[in-house]
Amino acid sequence: MTSEPSMMDAGLAWPAPAKLNLTLRVVGRRADGYHLLQTVFQFIDRCDRLWFDLREDGRIRRLNAVAGVAEDEDLTVRAARALQQATGCTLGADIRCEKRLPMGGGLGGGSSDAATTLVALNQLWGTGLDEDALSAIALPLGADVPVFVRGRAAWGEGVGERLTPVELPQPWYLVLTPPCAVPTRAVFTHPQLTRDSELITLADFLGGDVRNDCLPVVRRDYPEVAAALDCLSAWGGGRLTGTGACVFAVFADRDSALAACRQIPAQMRGFVAQGLNRSPVLDRLDQAVATG
Numbered sequence: 001m002t003s004e005p006s007m008m009d010a011g012l013a014w015p016a017p018a019k020l021n022l023t024l025r026v027v028g029r030r031a032d033g034y035h036l037l038q039t040v041f042q043f044i045d046r047c048d049r050l051w052f053d054l055r056e057d058g059r060i061r062r063l064n065a066v067a068g069v070a071e072d073e074d075l076t077v078r079a080a081r082a083l084q085q086a087t088g089c090t091l092g093a094d095i096r097c098e099k100r101l102p103m104g105g106g107l108g109g110g111s112s113d114a115a116t117t118l119v120a121l122n123q124l125w126g127t128g129l130d131e132d133a134l135s136a137i138a139l140p141l142g143a144d145v146p147v148f149v150r151g152r153a154a155w156g157e158g159v160g161e162r163l164t165p166v167e168l169p170q171p172w173y174l175v176l177t178p179p180c181a182v183p184t185r186a187v188f189t190h191p192q193l194t195r196d197s198e199l200i201t202l203a204d205f206l207g208g209d210v211r212n213d214c215l216p217v218v219r220r221d222y223p224e225v226a227a228a229l230d231c232l233s234a235w236g237g238g239r240l241t242g243t244g245a246c247v248f249a250v251f252a253d254r255d256s257a258l259a260a261c262r263q264i265p266a267q268m269r270g271f272v273a274q275g276l277n278r279s280p281v282l283d284r285l286d287q288a289v290a291t292g
């Protein structure tokens with residue numbers, strides 16, 4: 001079990017934070033198969049880290065390997081190319097990404113890497129797109145990418161692109177990372193997935209209406225996730241983020257989260273992190289703007 005070091009340790013890196021879905025209701029399905037959701041996104045201070053070196057020759061290269069992800073499929077590379085295409089920018093970049101967030105974990109790491117690439121290169125290339133324009137490029141890369149571009153905790157509707165910023169408490173979370181990946185697509189194509197949850201309002205969520213419609217099918221098909229959920233039963237029960245595999249419990253302060261963390265069986269992996277209503281990528285952008 002680990003706790004996140006301060007962002008001050010990140011040097012010149014650009015952070016790509018994880019998100020948690022504090023609730024996730026599947027309320028319908030579009031003609032193209034995408035599901036309509038009601039969800040609440042909050043960031044946590046656990047991040048991938050990215051570095052960008054500009055190139056004059058227009059090439060986009062990924063310098064690190066990512067297990068199972070070819071360079072051309074990497075969301076950082078796709079994001080950079082999408083920004084080039086949208087703006088006609090002739091500059092390129094060498095991209096290095098230190099992966100710290102599990103893939104297929106429901107923490108949105110790949111989506112966050114893509115968003116950080118858009119935000120960083122828009123600044124470093126001087127392409128000058130505003131947040132709305134960047135979000136429009138973000139959405140085709142993944143339903144989760146716009147919330148990371150906007151960088152504010154949000155009530156999300158549609159496929160997750162209709163975002164209303166929300167100010168939430170910023171508690172501490174114990175996040176368990178079961179040793180399995182749950183592909184988002186596998187959950188959304190599951191015949192037993194609930195797809196007709198009643199619509200609620202943000203006020204209902206704030207009043208305690210919290211659920212994740214993906215949980216029953218994920219719990220049943222992934223015993224590693226079920227074990228992690230059971231581990232958190234002593235702390236009010238585990239909750240699933242996104243389509244999983246990661247699960248979390250909520251704590252009022254860091255010490256209680258760390259104390260719970262110490263009681264988790266040694267073979268169970270996880271970490272303690274704080275909820276954030278503002279993404280650290282916005283602070284890094286401010287810093288880049290201030291230093292030119």
Ligand SMILES: C[C@@](CO)(OP(=O)(O)O)[C@H](O)COP(=O)(O)OP(=O)(O)OC[C@H]1O[C@@H](n2ccc(N)nc2=O)[C@H](O)[C@@H]1O
Nearest residue numbers: 033034035106107108142143144159184185188242243244
């Ligand atoms: C479910 C959520 C909740 O935050 O998170 P994750 O568990 O993936 O982190 C997201 O909506 C995921 O967003 P993201 O991971 O960007 O998904 P995408 O790449 O756009 O879609 C992956 C696949 O999931 C399905 N999909 C995704 C989103 C959605 N609203 N309806 C869907 O049916 C589609 O089949 C799509 O081919």
Ligand SMILES: Nc1ncnc2c1ncn2[C@@H]1O[C@H](COP(=O)(O)OP(=O)(O)O)[C@@H](O)[C@H]1O
Nearest residue numbers: 074075102103104105106107108109110111113
């Ligand atoms: N830079 C990247 N980091 C993580 N995953 C990536 C990346 N580029 C592409 N992917 C693909 O996106 C998938 C979803 O990754 P991720 O966003 O981390 O999980 P989730 O959608 O469950 O939150 C991965 O399984 C991988 O195939």
